[in-house]
Amino acid sequence: MRIALIGYGKMGKSIEQIARTRGHQISYIIDQDNHSDIQKISPDNTDIAIEFSQPSSAFDNITTLLSNKVKTMAGTTGWLDRYDEVKALCTRTNGTFLYASNYSVGVNLFFELNEWLAKKMSQLEDFVPEMVEIHHTEKKDAPSGTAITLAEGIQKNDPSVKKWVNESSEDHHTLGIISKREANVPGTHTVTYRSPLETIEITHVAHDRKVFAEGVIKVAEWATNQTGILSIREFLNNQS
Incomplete structure (x- = not known):
């Protein structure tokens, strides 16, 4: 699985570490220093994007990714007053989007x-x-x-x-x-x-931030094969 990481703080670094140990590739790491490169992310080079940035930038990041037809997961909080706009965009583009406040x-x-x-x-x-x-x-x-x-x-x-x-x-x-x-x-x-x-x-x-990162990667592995507005509850219900 090719993963783009949007946000490279403690959570982003932890997700990267877990992803690599599970055999996945990191296609892009987007942070403040190269934020314009988010426009380069597409289904041709990325299977799913994982957004853990800041509340002030999350909405723009998510809508850019969905507009580029990139399957997207988000864990950034503090932007949910615009969640309905993201859902509408995802539906219009026949995209894939999953937000969770916590991936544990x-x-x-x-x-x-x-x-x-x-x-x-x-x-x-x-x-x-x-x-x-x-x-x-x-x-x-x-x-x-x-x-x-x-x-x-x-x-x-x-x-x-x-x-x-x-x-x-x-x-x-x-x-x-x-x-x-x-x-x-x-x-x-x-x-x-x-x-x-x-x-x-x-x-x-x-007890450890890794519990969140492991959850993110497990959900991402499932979400890459899904379409639409997804939820953690759907993921849990599909685990055997």
């Missing part, structure tokens, strides 16, 4: 557990939901994309939760997300339901 297989199972728990908790009274997410100090966006996905899962399954805020909240109808930035933390997410009498808590802890 364990986190995506955690998403499903979170939704199941939210549905159960919606039947109980006196519990206030809250979330804490902890990441490394270099992470620029808050809350994390993973935290937002968890929040959306809670809202979808518990109609009493009307919104989320990036701070603590005692309002039963508002999910408070507390974002912490600490050195050398790949990612920790904890969802808590607290009542005056008891607390229920689920947590996912990533």
Whole structure:
């Protein structure tokens, strides 16, 4: 598989390392110094592009790749207010696009557990939901994309939760997300339901950034044979 890496920070370098150990080729590495070379990426030289750049450049990168008929995966967060535009472009070009806030297989199972728990908790009274997410100090966006996905899962399954805020909240109808930035933390997410009498808590802890990179490559190996708007859930459902 020929992979173009868009963004060459810690995540990009980790993806490159895992890709090469699995026998894949890196067709392009696009970073700030050679950003104009993204226009050279095409299906003739690349099977799939993997976008992990910055929120400010992600949308333009993704739309350039899709316009060039390149199958594209993205993990950059902070641009999703324009997600519908990307979906529309992908449909018009009969392309392939997959966005995930987190490519860890364990986190995506955690998403499903979170939704199941939210549905159960919606039947109980006196519990206030809250979330804490902890990441490394270099992470620029808050809350994390993973935290937002968890929040959306809670809202979808518990109609009493009307919104989320990036701070603590005692309002039963508002999910408070507390974002912490600490050195050398790949990612920790904890969802808590607290009542005056008891607390229920689920947590996912990533111990090494490699778990995300391995997930990216495994999903990419599947996505190169797919067309359309894809999801991690589809990938998981197709694993035997």
